[in-house]
Structure formats: structure tokens, C-alpha cells
Amino acid sequence: MHAYANPTRFLAIAKPLTPWLLGVGLLLVLGGAFAGLTMVPGEAKQGETARILYVHVPSAWLGMGGWTSLAVAGLVQLVWRHPLSGIAARAIAVPGMLFTALCLATGSIWGKPTWGTWWEWDGRMTSMLVLLFLYAGFIALTNGDANGAGGQRQGGSLSRGAAIYALVGAINIPIINRSVVWWNSLHQGPSITLGGSSIDKTLLWPLGLTVLGFSLLFGAIVLMRMRRIIADNRVAARLRRLADDEGN
Amino acid sequence: MTGVISGGGQWAYVAAAYILTALLTGGVLWTSWRAMAKAEKRSDALRKDRK
Amino acid sequence: MKAKHQRLVLAAVALCGVAGAGVLAASALRDEAAYFRTPAEVVAGKTTVGEPMRLGGMVASGSIRRQADGLTIDFVATDGKASIPVRFKGIVPDLFAENSGMVADGRMRADGVFVADRILAKHDERYMPPQMGDMPKNMKVPATT
Numbered sequence A: 001m002h003a004y005a006n007p008t009r010f011l012a013i014a015k016p017l018t019p020w021l022l023g024v025g026l027l028l029v030l031g032g033a034f035a036g037l038t039m040v041p042g043e044a045k046q047g048e049t050a051r052i053l054y055v056h057v058p059s060a061w062l063g064m065g066g067w068t069s070l071a072v073a074g075l076v077q078l079v080w081r082h083p084l085s086g087i088a089a090r091a092i093a094v095p096g097m098l099f100t101a102l103c104l105a106t107g108s109i110w111g112k113p114t115w116g117t118w119w120e121w122d123g124r125m126t127s128m129l130v131l132l133f134l135y136a137g138f139i140a141l142t143n144g145d146a147n148g149a150g151g152q153r154q155g156g157s158l159s160r161g162a163a164i165y166a167l168v169g170a171i172n173i174p175i176i177n178r179s180v181v182w183w184n185s186l187h188q189g190p191s192i193t194l195g196g197s198s199i200d201k202t203l204l205w206p207l208g209l210t211v212l213g214f215s216l217l218f219g220a221i222v223l224m225r226m227r228r229i230i231a232d233n234r235v236a237a238r239l240r241r242l243a244d245d246e247g248n
Numbered sequence B: 001m002t003g004v005i006s007g008g009g010q011w012a013y014v015a016a017a018y019i020l021t022a023l024l025t026g027g028v029l030w031t032s033w034r035a036m037a038k039a040e041k042r043s044d045a046l047r048k049d050r051k
Numbered sequence C: 001m002k003a004k005h006q007r008l009v010l011a012a013v014a015l016c017g018v019a020g021a022g023v024l025a026a027s028a029l030r031d032e033a034a035y036f037r038t039p040a041e042v043v044a045g046k047t048t049v050g051e052p053m054r055l056g057g058m059v060a061s062g063s064i065r066r067q068a069d070g071l072t073i074d075f076v077a078t079d080g081k082a083s084i085p086v087r088f089k090g091i092v093p094d095l096f097a098e099n100s101g102m103v104a105d106g107r108m109r110a111d112g113v114f115v116a117d118r119i120l121a122k123h124d125e126r127y128m129p130p131q132m133g134d135m136p137k138n139m140k141v142p143a144t145t
Helices: A007-039 A048-080 A083-114 A123-147 A160-169 A172-182 A201-247 B010-050 C002-028 C039-043
Strands: C053-059 C072-078 C083-089 C101-108 C114-122
Touching: A007 A048, A007 A083, A007 A201, A007 B010, A048 A083, A048 A123, A048 A160, A048 A172, A048 A201, A048 B010, A048 C002, A083 A123, A083 A160, A083 A201, A083 B010, A123 A160, A123 A172, A160 C002, A172 C002, A201 B010, C039 C053, C039 C083, C053 C083, C053 C114, C083 C101
Parallel strands: C083 C114
Antiparallel strands: C053 C072, C053 C101, C072 C083, C101 C114
């Protein structure tokens, strides 16, 4: 478990991996977007507006997947005190919030021409908005940790409060997922389930490209933000040592 | 009330969604990269100082 | 090692507690969090005349009637179990059509007609290319929950 606890070992993998995730992710996203905009036909009823699917669905997946991994990182921090888990949780928060915001925004843009409204307080939209606020709360909470009177928490770890917050917030993820099944909602039911997809094959394949591509970009953002935190920690540690040396 | 969305106006919505996604994702990618590069440069410089 | 196990058990217990609370809250919200009421629920007497509410259902096949003023439409909203006649004056979304879903804001009139002051279209979870869009309505649809 602690084999990768050492930031040096982590960096040995993260540094070469970052440009790969970035490059392949960008290629897949651009290819998927190009295909979604030009190579597939419009949808039978929704026409061209259905093309918003190819950016809306990856955003939803990463907004929710982001919090799931943030909660796992919080749990690992809480139980095993793994030094990298707190750093990972901090690094996930901003891209997670980004994609949640994009999911809400692209959904709103899609809702106007199809449903006839930018926003309604149905179960799906409300629970997704709650997720956005959860991210904002987590970022505020952990920034306070880092910059508060006590200075940066050692090694970028989470406070117990922030880790518990991450775990408790995870209850919202199954609620978002099931909101269109449990409650009457304006948002339609799930198109892609374990049983198959009700998106026709001719329209589905660009979605695979953008989902994978945005996932790789998400990974790249997380790695970059983790590397930044680790570098900041090292600078802080060295400055402390230098100050101690001068004091003696 | 035809049950089908048609006409050129719908592309404006598609364009808005894609442009917004590109701008925000690109922005976070760029700021994350810049912050990382700056922090690692500072860390490396400090290490060389000590040698 | 001992302390680690203790923390793990504590986290597991806390997690179960939170999950349980969440499930309880969700089931308690079952009716409250519903975005609209179905015709069957309305017929079952879950509404009062004149009270603002939201009605959701399918637009029954062949039920749309446009009035002489060109703005007022009448149609029947159904959920397969019950049907409610709806009257609406205004502009409906493009996707509003027979055999499609819709959600209407308005109130029940004493004579059993739902008078809507806003109508939204509801899309289903199927996405088809145009040439398949005209397939028979009774065609088998992949089972989704």
C-alpha cells in the first residue's frame, strides 16, 4: 500500500505520464467532437441539438466520477493516512467542479430548444446543482487548511473534517444517478444501462471517443495539480530547513 | 409543434455548448499546467542552491 | 496496526450510517421531490381544484385539437392508466407532439379539464438517426430501467 506513498516514486510515474494523457486525451476529444459535429447525422426528433450529447455526457460522468474518487481518496486518508491521498483529493476538486459546471451549463443550453426551458427544479438538475455546491464547499474547506493560521497542512494532507465531508458528500452520487428513476422528472431516464444503450449505434460511437478523451484530460489535470502541490510542499520544507539552519 | 426540431437556429445552441466546453476545459488545463511548471521550477532551483 | 483497524471500522460504521440516512431521506422525499404528477395520481384525488400544480404525461394519439383562434389547443394527457383533458393557450416547444411526453404547469378546473399556462416537452431516452425516426411506434425498444 505504501509502495507509492513516496512522492519521488509517484513523480517517476506521473512526470512521463502527464504529457501522454494530455496528448492522447486532446486527440480523442478533438476527434470525437469533429465526428459528433460533422460525421454523424442529427437525431430524428432533436435534430442538430442532440450533438450536445457528446460534451454533456462526459461532463456528467466526470463530475460524478470526480467526487467518487475524491471520496475514495478521503477514505484512504482517513483510515490509512496515505500521504498522497490528501494531495489527490485536493487535485481532483477543481477539475471535478469544472465538469460539473459544464454538465449543468451544456444541459441548460440543450434544455432550451428541446424542453423549452433553461432550468427546472427537477430531481436530476437539483441534485447535480448540489454536487456543484459540494465541490465549492470542499475547495473552500481545503484552501482554508492550506492558507490558514496553522500554515499548510503537512504534506498536503486533508484535515479530518475535509475527509469526512468528502465521504458524506458521496451519498449525493447515487441520488443523482437514480434521480430520474425514483422521481418523476423532466430529464429523461438513463440511455446507457448495463442492459445496453438506447442511443442508436450510428450516433453512439463519437460519445465513446469524447468520454475516453475527457477522462484522460481529467487525469492529466489531476496529475498536474498533484505535481504542483508536491513541488510546493518541497519548497516549503526546504525553506523551513534553511530557516532552521540559519537559526542555529 | 411538429415533434421535430428543425431549422438553422439550433446550431447556435450546439456552438454555444461546444465553445463553452472548449474555453473552460482549456482554461483549467492551461492554469494547471502553468501553476505546475512554476512550482516545479521553483522547487528545482531551490535544490540546486543547496548543492 | 490496531489503530488503523479501529479507524477502518469507524469509517465503515459512519459510512453505513450516512448511506442509511440518505436512503431514508430519499424515500421520504419520494412524493415531495416529484417534478410532476401523473394523470393516475390526479384521478386518484391527490389534487384540489384550483391549486397550482404540474401535470406530466404522454400526449394521447390523435387528441390534439387546435381552436379557431390559432393559439388555443386542446389535447389529452395520459399515462396509460388514466387520462386528463388539457387546454392551453400559447406557444408549445417544437418537440411537443402526439405520442410524446409533456409537462404542463397549471390547475385543475372543476369540470375536470386541466388548464395549463405553460407547457414543456419531455424527450425519451432513445436517440435515433433520422431515417429510423419514422419506425412504427409499437416497435420493440431496448429495455431500460
